[in-house]
Amino acid sequence: MSTGKQLTALLLLSTALNMPSIAFAQASAPTADDQTVEDLQDAPVDVIDDAQEDQEFEQPEVSIPGGSIVVTGRRRQDVTRASTQVVSVLDAASIARTGEGDIAGALNRVTGLSTVGNGLVYVRGLGDRYSLALLNGLPLPSPEPLSRVVPLDIFPTSIVASSLVQKTYSANFPGEFGGGVINLTTRAIPTESFVKISGSLSGDTETTGGDGYTYYGSSYDWFGFDSGRRDLTPALQQYFASGLPIEDPAVDQQAILLNIADPNLVVLQKTDHLPVNFSAGITAGTAFDVFGDGQLGIIATASLSNKWRNRYITKQTAVNDDLDLDTDGREFSTDNRILVNAMLGLGLEVGEHRFRLTNLFIRDTLKRGALRQSEDFQNGDTDLTQDTAWYERQLFDTQFTGELRFNDLSVDVRAGYAQTQREAPYEWTFRYTRSNNANDPFGDIFLNTLNPQRGGVIVAFSDLTEDLYYGGLDVSYQLADWLGVTVGGAYTDTSRFSSRRELDIRATGDYPDVFGAFRPDLLLQPSLIKFGFDPAAQQAAGLGPFGYTIFDTTGSDPAFDAGLEIKAGYVQARVKPVDTISLDLGVRYEDATQEVIPLGLDGQPNGSTTGSLLTNDYFLPAATLTWEASDSLQLRLNASKTIARPQFRELVFQTYYDPESNRRFNGNPQLVDSKLTNYEARAEYYWGSGSRASVAGFYKDIERPIEVFSSFSDNDQVSGFANAPSAELYGAEFEFQWNKDLYELGGWFESKRFVAIANYTYTKSELKVSDSDTTQVFPSVPQPATNFFRDGVPLTGQSDHLVNLQLGIEDLDKVSQATLLLTYASERVTSRGTGTLPDIVENPGLRLDFVVRQGFTLAGAEMELKLEARNLTGRDYEEYQNNGTNRIEINSYDVGTSFSIGLSAEF
Numbered sequence: 001m002s003t004g005k006q007l008t009a010l011l012l013l014s015t016a017l018n019m020p021s022i023a024f025a026q027a028s029a030p031t032a033d034d035q036t037v038e039d040l041q042d043a044p045v046d047v048i049d050d051a052q053e054d055q056e057f058e059q060p061e062v063s064i065p066g067g068s069i070v071v072t073g074r075r076r077q078d079v080t081r082a083s084t085q086v087v088s089v090l091d092a093a094s095i096a097r098t099g100e101g102d103i104a105g106a107l108n109r110v111t112g113l114s115t116v117g118n119g120l121v122y123v124r125g126l127g128d129r130y131s132l133a134l135l136n137g138l139p140l141p142s143p144e145p146l147s148r149v150v151p152l153d154i155f156p157t158s159i160v161a162s163s164l165v166q167k168t169y170s171a172n173f174p175g176e177f178g179g180g181v182i183n184l185t186t187r188a189i190p191t192e193s194f195v196k197i198s199g200s201l202s203g204d205t206e207t208t209g210g211d212g213y214t215y216y217g218s219s220y221d222w223f224g225f226d227s228g229r230r231d232l233t234p235a236l237q238q239y240f241a242s243g244l245p246i247e248d249p250a251v252d253q254q255a256i257l258l259n260i261a262d263p264n265l266v267v268l269q270k271t272d273h274l275p276v277n278f279s280a281g282i283t284a285g286t287a288f289d290v291f292g293d294g295q296l297g298i299i300a301t302a303s304l305s306n307k308w309r310n311r312y313i314t315k316q317t318a319v320n321d322d323l324d325l326d327t328d329g330r331e332f333s334t335d336n337r338i339l340v341n342a343m344l345g346l347g348l349e350v351g352e353h354r355f356r357l358t359n360l361f362i363r364d365t366l367k368r369g370a371l372r373q374s375e376d377f378q379n380g381d382t383d384l385t386q387d388t389a390w391y392e393r394q395l396f397d398t399q400f401t402g403e404l405r406f407n408d409l410s411v412d413v414r415a416g417y418a419q420t421q422r423e424a425p426y427e428w429t430f431r432y433t434r435s436n437n438a439n440d441p442f443g444d445i446f447l448n449t450l451n452p453q454r455g456g457v458i459v460a461f462s463d464l465t466e467d468l469y470y471g472g473l474d475v476s477y478q479l480a481d482w483l484g485v486t487v488g489g490a491y492t493d494t495s496r497f498s499s500r501r502e503l504d505i506r507a508t509g510d511y512p513d514v515f516g517a518f519r520p521d522l523l524l525q526p527s528l529i530k531f532g533f534d535p536a537a538q539q540a541a542g543l544g545p546f547g548y549t550i551f552d553t554t555g556s557d558p559a560f561d562a563g564l565e566i567k568a569g570y571v572q573a574r575v576k577p578v579d580t581i582s583l584d585l586g587v588r589y590e591d592a593t594q595e596v597i598p599l600g601l602d603g604q605p606n607g608s609t610t611g612s613l614l615t616n617d618y619f620l621p622a623a624t625l626t627w628e629a630s631d632s633l634q635l636r637l638n639a640s641k642t643i644a645r646p647q648f649r650e651l652v653f654q655t656y657y658d659p660e661s662n663r664r665f666n667g668n669p670q671l672v673d674s675k676l677t678n679y680e681a682r683a684e685y686y687w688g689s690g691s692r693a694s695v696a697g698f699y700k701d702i703e704r705p706i707e708v709f710s711s712f713s714d715n716d717q718v719s720g721f722a723n724a725p726s727a728e729l730y731g732a733e734f735e736f737q738w739n740k741d742l743y744e745l746g747g748w749f750e751s752k753r754f755v756a757i758a759n760y761t762y763t764k765s766e767l768k769v770s771d772s773d774t775t776q777v778f779p780s781v782p783q784p785a786t787n788f789f790r791d792g793v794p795l796t797g798q799s800d801h802l803v804n805l806q807l808g809i810e811d812l813d814k815v816s817q818a819t820l821l822l823t824y825a826s827e828r829v830t831s832r833g834t835g836t837l838p839d840i841v842e843n844p845g846l847r848l849d850f851v852v853r854q855g856f857t858l859a860g861a862e863m864e865l866k867l868e869a870r871n872l873t874g875r876d877y878e879e880y881q882n883n884g885t886n887r888i889e890i891n892s893y894d895v896g897t898s899f900s901i902g903l904s905a906e907f
Contacts, residue, residue, distance in 0.1 A: 702727045
């Protein structure tokens, strides 16, 4: 048997082992046109008939609740076609074709999906709160306090075997299913021992080799870990542990201030040569025969990437709805992002039973330095603001899955524990002000006199820990050839502790203006702090009395405990009354308690009105009808009810800064659940060599959707959350894939195939708001919803048009691909504009990428060279407000074109 055929057989065998429900769904004896994967596995590859040859798909490994994907009908190899639901699957080959380094970028190529900001994936224009992210069928907590789901750009494609996107709801998934579910399946247990080493270098035209702003930090920063320099000083630790208010006489403010401003953390430095980005990884696996008929497999992977990004951002604010400028600013920020990953997977296969233990560690660190100059047109001042920050986000996840098969009975067990942590120690902001006043002796100098009128210093400390426990049991039984039933239950318990302490350092008395000219580390140097607490020394120097004080601006609500407990059960049936019709129907019951408890300085509940308690239970039905109208044509209908709960972050009345969107967010304890009713109709057409086309229409009615709105405080944008009265979303999507073998051209083309993949999604959404509708935004009483929302405007995050196009040539005998990738997304609202101000809009626009992969053999090792060119159109990031006449830039910057070269070797 040729190498290619051996590989095909191995892939089919792997699929049979990892997708046992395919075999479960086919209880009767298969016919020639109705074979299971196991049948194809045992059949000689060169005698598969033409109908089967047209379906030459390498089955991806997929692990979801209730077992694996259940397929019905006569086409058994294409999961997209054979599944009882509307799914899109990116297998390893599809992910590799995109050339993306993380799974968020690869998912951006799926019909109806778009990525926003730092790896948040939107399904059909619905925000991340309407998306559900799973790993091997189990839920994941998010290390990002501003996101309900984990940002998917922290998952490198090297650890992902497949990514499934299911857009129609089925009862085996959690009820928080608005736009769809994204299920990542980690790499399978290997069938033979291997070691793969990879590395890459990259850069972009806005960053690499150019100027940037950074600060020293610590000697381990390049690795994403701190050496201990960012640990709290003893005086700070003592204050935070004391539970006392900052103004209490027992709090030693002088001791806190003496060592708080470490020069290595506050001195922003300009570098004239930013380095290239790099990444490196290693993956290894092996397998052993055990128990006579069993196999034990091990796979491990680890990787490190270090990337730099410059952004020269235009930030403006308006004074009125004519968009006359209030402030006009330019910010130069440099982000250094370090991503560390490690995974260890153990798999045991004994007879028909499969057991799997997966352990995953991800650490995502962002080191940020920024300098912003802003003109204030109301008072004529110019502000110069310096920011230095360090954000640590960490995920640890351990999972166990067991799939037991006893002829017509199957039992699936899932259990897991995950913890995410986010720490942001020493977020420093220093603001210097130039008055530009001719009568001011220092009018042409930037001064920080440690008061709100002319400068200021703020340092913040954030800490978040979230623990998630998960357990699930599913029992399936094939009652008859035409009827299969699954009964399942699931339990999740999520708890989060979130704290944020913000200290505003100010001067008192006759603070000398000349001190305000000091750079940040000298402004708070220990000798000057001691001088400020020594009245005798001040008098001897001929200065008026002055001093220092600290305001703890978060003292009223410094921390929160939050929890979400969900008890769920479901019944799902797969009915096949005739050979060409299948019906997947079920109902899920969920009982949930979601609570946010404000804590005082002493760590105990403080009785604040900023808490919230949501107790709800739901019956969530779902049904999908599939009709194989002909050998090539398939039709689907789906209807379901789902929900969307507020995120913890949206409920917690605590301010967080998002470095990606350059704005602050504040929660609303008065949010409530959203309810969705979903409908979809779809037609799918398939023809030879894996080619297919589909067209679908969908409609969603949303009750009390949660929307983001923005206001401006002291010229800073602050975003909040509120329930709009209702909304509807509808649209259509089209998908096309054409694979054309080029062997007829002969010569170089003999083993080549042309691949064209195109998809387009049109989505229209509208908020429904009347004059009689109300909404609640803490701490206000119910007020007219028209204060925050306008009737007929689209949902936040929703683009009317999404287009993806891939054109490429690939070799069928070896790794050799050249792919051109085009992505387009039309304008979408990122935040509602309050009052009469227009909405804040993002315009992603057109993006063009080119990826080349070439395999070769060197010294007995299988090598792969990858070349990438991203954003060839030079599309910039644009976020703005536009009233039809005037436009102001909220958060706009140049992106540039990036280039990458990577090399891997497998032994």
